[in-house]
Amino acid sequence: MSKGPxxxxxxxxxxxxxxxxxQAVVTAFERVRRLYGFRxxxxxxxxxxxxxxxxxxxxxxxxxxxxxxxxxxxxxxxTLRPEFTAGxxxxxxxxxxxxxxxxxxxxxxxxxxxxxxxxGRYRQFHQLDAEIIGSEEPMADVELLVLAHQLLDELGITxxxxxxxxxxxxxxxxxxxxxxxVTHFEGHRRELSDESLVRLAKNPMRILDSKDPRDRPxxxxxxxxxxxxxxxxxxxxxxxxxxxxxxGVPWQRNSRLVRGLDYYRHTAFEFVTDxxxxxxxxxxxxxxxxxxxxLGGPPTPAVGxxxxxxxxxxxxxxxxxxxxxxxxxxxxxxxEPDASRALSMLRKAGIRADMAFKGNAKRRVELARKADAxxxxxxxxxxxxxxxxxxxxxxxxxxxxxEARHELSTRVLLPLHREFGGIRxx
RNA sequence: GCGAUCGUAGCUCAGCUGGUUAGAGCAUCGGUUUGUGGUACCGAGGGUCGCGGGUUCAAGUCCCGUCGAUCGCCCCA
Numbered sequence: 134m135s136k137g138p139x140x141x142x143x144x145x146x147x148x149x150x151x152x153x154x155x156q157a158v159v160t161a162f163e164r165v166r167r168l169y170g171f172r173x174x175x176x177x178x179x180x181x182x183x184x185x186x187x188x189x190x191x192x193x194x195x196x197x198x199x200x201x202x203x204x205x206x207x208x209x210x211x212t213l214r215p216e217f218t219a220g221x222x223x224x225x226x227x228x229x230x231x232x233x234x235x236x237x238x239x240x241x242x243x244x245x246x247x248x249x250x251x252x253g254r255y256r257q258f259h260q261l262d263a264e265i266i267g268s269e270e271p272m273a274d275v276e277l278l279v280l281a282h283q284l285l286d287e288l289g290i291t292x293x294x295x296x297x298x299x300x301x302x303x304x305x306x307x308x309x310x311x312x313x314x315v316t317h318f319e320g321h322r323r324e325l326s327d328e329s330l331v332r333l334a335k336n337p338m339r340i341l342d343s344k345d346p347r348d349r350p351x352x353x354x355x356x357x358x359x360x361x362x363x364x365x366x367x368x369x370x371x372x373x374x375x376x377x378x379x380x381g382v383p384w385q386r387n388s389r390l391v392r393g394l395d396y397y398r399h400t401a402f403e404f405v406t407d408x409x410x411x412x413x414x415x416x417x418x419x420x421x422x423x424x425x426x427x428l429g430g431p432p433t434p435a436v437g438x439x440x441x442x443x444x445x446x447x448x449x450x451x452x453x454x455x456x457x458x459x460x461x462x463x464x465x466x467x468x469e470p471d472a473s474r475a476l477s478m479l480r481k482a483g484i485r486a487d488m489a490f491k492g493n494a495k496r497r498v499e500l501a502r503k504a505d506a507x508x509x510x511x512x513x514x515x516x517x518x519x520x521x522x523x524x525x526x527x528x529x530x531x532x533x534x535x536e537a538r539h540e541l542s543t544r545v546l547l548p549l550h551r552e553f554g555g556i557r558x559x
Numbered sequence: 560g561c562g563a564u565c566g567u568a569g570c571u572c573a574g575c576u577g578g579u580u581a582g583a584g585c586a587u588c589g590g591u592u593u594g595u596g597g598u599a600c601c602g603a604g605g606g607u608c609g610c611g612g613g614u615u616c617a618a619g620u621c622c623c624g625u626c627g628a629u630c631g632c633c634c635c636a
Contacts, residue, residue, distance in 0.1 A: 139627085190636095195635075244636095254635095410631085411632085417636095502597055503597095
């Protein structure tokens with residue numbers, strides 16, 4: 134073990150292929166959000182603690198234990214963003230974005246949560262985020278879900294990922310359902326786990342998605358929200374599902390899918406996989422009509438989702454590493470400047486080319502093979518051998534079909550032949 | 560906050576029931592050999608066996624603590 138500074142718990146140094154996958158996720162997201170007309174926004178990494186505390190609820194464990202909060206030199210209480218939504222709502226209010234409603238925005242970047250790391254869960258991780266603020270229409274929910282589905286499709290990971298959908302109803306629905314759940318679980322007190330007894334007092338809906346097998350009978354027999362839905366809430370959910378069907382997005386009703394916080398209304402959804410250990414959700418979101426109000430703004434309907442970039446990246450196939458097409462090797466040390474010149478010309482011509490910083494020709498060829506290059510371009514002095522005189526370039530192909538080799542030779546020769554003459558390869 | 564498992568060279572790991580100077584592969588560096596050339600050969604550097612106690616004639620190996628990692632629980636914005 135080397136001493137010296139170590140990586141902070143829950144942070145990651147993303148490198149090489151994993152970094153390529155990460156970037157592929159971001160690139161796909163940027164492409165798709167443009168297709169759907171979501172404006173790009175860049176948000177601060179920290180906000181006044183109040184922004185998150187008020188939106189999430191002052192008393193919850195989240196605020197008291199799971200945020201990176203600190204006091205700056207001026208004595209202000211600040212918090213590293215644990216999500217994008219609250220900050221976006223703050224900007225919606227403080228920057229006059231209300232005039233832009235309905236506002237479709239997308240962003241991505243690091244977020245911070247002070248939690249125990251486990252598979253697919255870090256203290257600094259990265260999210261994609263898409264929100265529609267200021268629309269109460271179910272079509273807004275549909276648009277976000279279709280966007281999410283197209284993103285997964287473009288990443289090639291719709292296989293094994295299912296959209297689970299539920300409704301939490303409007304305020305009246307939610308109230309009635311919650312009361313019915315409390316009554317139900319009170320009647321099954323002695324079957325519940327200790328943890329669920331705590332949930333019963335603090336957050337009874339959470340018993341529904343408990344993983345503890347002891348809770349399942351009571352949770353599975355609990356009343357569904359459906360019989361409590363007001364006509365409006367029912368109509369809203371029907372429009373969402375009809376919109377998904379029309380767009381060809383497959384979904385599954387999960388009547389046990391709930392949200393921890395009170396500001397959620399109507400639509401709740403998660404795109405879920407079983408390939409990421411205990412952390413199954415890759416995209417999660419819903420309608421949060423109560424949030425802007427909690428921040429002190431006017432009642433404002435809004436819906437959105439966030440996705441973990443690392444988790445999505447873990448599901449994608451390895452991207453082909455961009456191995457160099459050409460590795461340039463000077464045959465003799467005095468040819469180094471010529472090799473540098475050729476290298477630069479190849480790169481300007483758009484060819485992925487590389488060259489070792491040092492080493493003899495043999496060593497460099499070994500490195501070229503390890504780098505999985507398509508071909509090695511030797512730079513040498515003019516000379517003559519048993520086959521006759523030869524020029525300054527020699528291209529040695531390491532892979533590829535005859536056609537591919539020929540095509541590469543042509544592309545390499547084009548930018549070089551004026552200065553270096555022709556290629557004689559074998 | 561809780562639990563399980565793990566912690567030996569830069570990386571991946573061997574080290575049997577505790578027994579002499581702690582090993583391999585890869586990587587790094589040096590050299591040999593070879594026809595413009597792949598995986599060949601020789602050699603070198605690099606480890607207070609996470610850290611701290613304890614048991615023992617003797618601990619990488621057993622016990623306790625501590626720190627860290629992984630996975631899970633809680634929580635999940």
